[in-house]
Amino acid sequence: MAVLGSSIKRREDPALITGEGKYIDDLTLPGMTWAAIVRSPHAHARIKSIDTSVAKKTVGVVAIFTGKDIADSEHGGVVPVGWLLPDLKTPAHPILAVDKVRHVGDGVAVVLAEDRYTAHDAAEQVEIDYEPLEAAVDPKAATEEGAALVHEEAPNNIAFDWELGDKEKTNSGFAAAAHTVALDLRNNRILPFAIEPRGCLAHYDKNRGLTLRMTSQNPHVHRLLLSLASIALPEHKIRVIAPEVGGGFGSKIHLYPDEAIVSWCAIRTGRPVKWIATRSEGSTTDAHGRDHVTHAELAIDGDGKISGLRADTHAAMGAYLSTFAPAVPTYLHGTLLSGQYDIPAIYVHVTGTFTNTAPVDAVRGAGRPEATFIVERLMDLGARAMGLDPAEFRRRNFVSADAFPYQTQVALAYDSGNYEPALDKALEIAGYAQLRADQENRRKSPGEDGGKLLGVGLSSYIEACGIAPSAVVGSLGAQAGLYESAKVRVHPTGSITVYTGSSAHGQGHETTFAQIVAEKLGVDIDAVDVIHGDTQEVQFGMGTYGSRSAAVGGSAIVRSIEKIIAKGTTIAAHLLEAAEGDIEFEKGEFRVKGVPGKAQSWGDVCLMAYLAHNLPEGLEPGLEETSFYDPANFTYPFGTHVAIVEVDPETGEVEILRYIAVDDCGNQINPMIVEGQVHGGLAYGIGQALWEEAVYNQAGQLTTATLLDYAMPKAHQLPSYETASTVTPCPHNPLGVKGIGEAGTIASPPAIVNAVCDALSPFGVTHLDMPLTPERIWRAIHPGEDA
Amino acid sequence: MFPAKCDYYRATSAAEAIDLLGRHDNARLLAGGHSLIPMMKLRLCEPAALIDIGRLEELRGVSENDIGDNALRIGALSTHTEIATSETLRTRCSLLAEAARQIGDPQVRNKGTIGGNIAHADPASDLPAVLVALGATIHILGPNGERSIAAPSFFTDLLTTALEPNEIVTTIEVPVAPPGSGSAYLKVEHPASGYAVCGAAATMTIEGSSCTAASLAFNGVAATPVHAEAVTAALAGTAADDSAFRAAVDAHLEIAEPLGDLHASGEYRVALAKVYGRRALEKARDRALS
């Protein structure tokens, strides 16, 4: 059986599930101190004074530093922004606040102590005199008159004003439309909540420089940003290592002040410094996701064909611009508004606003869930307005299979797609016709089946992942390229070590990347190891996020393997005294075509590459190749999900009866891992739809900072998913693969909300904002009812 | 995450625990630690001393036989798991076992104790209303000896009980379910914490097709358990059918100051109590009849 495409078990799991994995908090260095960061309890305040004298007297305290100490020092810097939009306001983000704090959790001072308890005790003793100011919290209200100003440099709290699409054409499409539907929605702010909190351990040595072990999805990017902006050290004097990382979901892409503070402290004191966020500290400082306020409209002609879509969004940036924040509600959001549909005119306008909250940046799906939510909710409203079944309305508007490559009205050119088979498959698994009949029956005779309301929701989503090519993202404002690197090192005995720039933190690269190599080189998978996550071992790389690893990182490996095979062929041809063109490589052997038995084994060729006793003239010894793969385009996974729910009309409680996910991520390297990614993504999206919301009150206090209040989905709340796939390979990468890490998160929120709104349609409910708490639903069913 | 410093003592008897409480300012008993430790980690509570009673065998266990007056005795240190799996309780006081089974997750149930649960008196806990509906008695030991309090008088306010400082809950006494009776505990979980947004505990005794006695109480909807005596008084002697339950609940369930939070307002909790109160009565009846 082929290795590529088989569901072999994850090689990384035995160590992880037996507690052998070493995460940051498992690491200790001699002489290590503990950092506790003193954080603002206010959303917005002027710092009048800081008194550390009492705290410094605590036994076991090593040092206490403030923002001023850092600002006045040689190695102090700022937190940079990695994506620039035209006219973007980029107020400085000091690594510790100096005169003003701008969100609850903003760092003000750092305490180093001999143990973590002392550090936290002493942190409580640091006396800070604040002058509290009004807070701006809501992304839209922040732009209105009288709102508190987060940064002097950004009038009306506007960080950027961005648009995409043809406004005139879209407006005339609307003017001529037979039907229009409109939607006002709030896409709820969510916390990323990786199971392992953020943390780092810094160690400075005058000769070797800084070694920073940290929870990172992209160690090279962290090193680059630290060197460029946050810590004045040359790049080669910084080594960033990501040991085991317990999930990231985007939150460990970004450069935070914390790793810069800890690095600065290690340089200043000469002692190793460790910092681990507490759970509630993470809640107020990890970059959050979503938080959009949107008005959107769909125009439809008399035949049920969409003639236009427009959307106006206010997107919270939070108190400071996080690493890739400006890209998320713009190029990762506006560009997705065509969905799976042939829409002749689209216009989107986004206002990015500063608010006195934690920064908002990429969180699983990043922009694409927000866009998909708009499109898929509008599709249901459109279907209802037209009196069409939602499946039929979608089908009527799909980009047809023969229209690819398809240029959307919002910049993206879809390379491939085949939307109807995925819809058909999902409807078939669901038993759609029967479901509609059951629903009809229940509506006719309410009271049966316990009076529960049945709802069916569809979501035909598109995702754009593995963003690329670098030249294009550069022209859109990225301060980085979006290629990936791979070095394939073949050892003299033929075993292989792969060095990938794609730094895994739960995705299973050590398995899937080894499968690629084992398949392509015809070696046993146990002869292949995958190394990632250390800037000293691995050549420059971009990291793991945006569902890019297989499509970009995997392709880079293939490119290196092709170079290895080419060199091996040269060596084999020489040894076999045959022309290179007559050599074929198959199943671990270099054979002379058409001459049975005339072959050199993989092992012999590898050995000869290193013995170098008999190499073709001019050929360098060794067998090791590096590639930087820059894709031609994004990849465009898609699919249709169906949620089937029951709503208790007396209480508003929702039960998901079934959830069907049909996803097309192209060729699958490991179907079990694909399914695992789908499961995790669904839990993420269903969580956002039904339970999760990071709530700031008017004063800018996060009222859901602990797991007692913030409702992460739990296994017993989720249904057993029914997954299936169609396969439309990506035409432009060598594996034909597309991303799958975010698909579930992107598709599921509208599937759930569409299902609940479908169940509630007899009550005239057209839209409810997430999370769909029972109370929200109950109020929709019982408007104005006094309990 | 990091509790403030405190002293720690392990008591070897209930009497010693009381003595230790008397000798230390701002001391707290530590039983299963599953309410106290989280509060200490958030520094919402910073006791100067912890008196660990967790290993006092004398306060543990469910009596096999009734102790007279058709009552069962449960040691305050019995864990939720012990209660949920006790054969005696499952057959003779199943309401308590049913509720204990719905607390938290296996780890919480393996560590948390009934004494700690009621002494903590979280309005969203599962056991308080159950003990009220059962008509349980709480036995207490203090510097001046023993005393007993009926469950409804034990819970005096949010996180507040009738316990005096230096007193300790030793046993909880619950009546054996009478013949011809049934009970049910229904719970709406908070999606984050798993605690009760509304927990309805009902018992009912049926003769023929009419209800001769019933009780109904709620967790999660007010600062202390809501004892819906007016509802069950209206039911006594009536036909035990759904419409009677609905009428009684709609007419007689009153919740003066309902609790509300981000997830569920007071108004909504009252609506939940009406629905789940009725459903708990129905289920208790069905079980009485089966």
Ligand SMILES: Cc1cc2nc3c(=O)[nH]c(=O)nc-3n(C[C@H](O)[C@H](O)[C@H](O)COP(=O)(O)OP(=O)(O)OC[C@H]3O[C@@H](n4cnc5c(N)ncnc54)[C@H](O)[C@@H]3O)c2cc1C
């Ligand atoms: C994740 C999680 C989920 C939970 N979910 C639920 C749930 O769904 N439903 C629910 O009901 N509970 C829930 N709990 C709480 C759990 O039931 C606790 O175990 C219980 O409330 C307290 O019991 P304990 O033995 O742990 O007490 P401790 O935490 O040790 O003590 C609690 C308080 O009671 C005092 N105390 C303890 N024992 C005595 C005694 N014998 N006499 C006098 N005072 C005493 C202590 O001094 C302290 O003030 C949950 C807890 C956690 C951590």
